[in-house]
Amino acid sequence: MSIIDLREELNFPKPPGFPPEVREVFGALRNEVTFLHGIWDTYAQLYGTEDSVAALNGIAPGAFSFLGYVLRHDLFMTICRITDPKQTGKKENLTLERLLHVIKGQSADPRLVSALEEQLKEINSACEPFRVRRNRILGHLDLKTALRTHPEPLPAIERVRIIDVVDRIAKYMNEVLGHYTAAHADFVPLISGPAGNIVHGLREFQRLRKLQYERQIAELHDGSGNVSPGS
Structure with a gap:
């Protein structure tokens, strides 16, 4: 028996289905939320553990440091865009508030x-x-912040706070999705060739490079530990 048949047999109320206006905004916003989860999932795979960071730093610390900055920048900006007010001046925005x-x-x-309304209030508080x-260093460049004369330091944003906000946004979207369709989404995009493959490849490269180095050292020495003639 399918879930649809079971619902009908038990007289569960059928989901109403999306009204066209809600479907349009929800669909566009869902793409943005999925993109947000994709950024965070990629960042977490690359920089989420000491082991993965060590693998990146063992090959190209400078380049991966820049990449980490760019990913964090886009992650924070995407969170702010999604949770902005529904309107800025005369400009209408695609946001969680717009959906509501x-x-x-x-x-x-x-x-x-x-x-x-309650979830949105909590999201806005968590996003402050x-x-x-x-407002001070990403979308704009506040003068006092740039010159390090601002009386208030920039707030630290720990990993746990990012996870909390991303999860709250997904919960909000699922509240809407579940009401209209009885479905549930994790919003994490299926990517061909995830970022974890980079870490795995770098670890394997470092392992092979170490083996090659040890093999070259072994070739320079004989069995007694003496350096071979001509080495």
């Missing part, structure tokens, strides 16, 4: 609206450190 605004316009279930960084 469209849902409210469809005479949605008050329980859904209430849940989304990201906004401070976006």
Whole structure:
């Protein structure tokens, strides 16, 4: 028996399905949230453990340091874009608040609206450190911050805070998805050739390079440990 048949047999209410206006905004926003999860998943695979960082630094520390900065920059900017107000001046934005605004316009279930409002309030609070960084050094270059004369230091953003915000955004989107379709998404894109392959390849390269070095040393010495003639 399929889940649809079981739902009908037990008289579970059917999901209402997306209204066209909600579907349009949700679909576009879903792409952005999936992109956000892709950035974070890539960053976590490359820089998530001491072992992976050591593999990167063992080959090209400078290049991977720059790459890490670029990924963090895009990660923070994407979080801020998704959680911005629905409108900035006369410009309308595609954000979580915009999605809520469209849902409210469809005479949605008050329980859904209430849940989304509460979650959005928590998301905005959790995103405040990201906004401070976006406004002072990423989206803009605050003079006092650049000259290191600003009285307030930039907030630190630890890994646990990033995970918390990314998870909260996914929960918000799933609240909407579940209400209209009874589905659930993890929003992590399936990428052909994930970033973890880079770490694995570098580890293997370092292993082979070490073996080659040890083989060359062995060829320079005889069995007694003496350097071979002509070495």
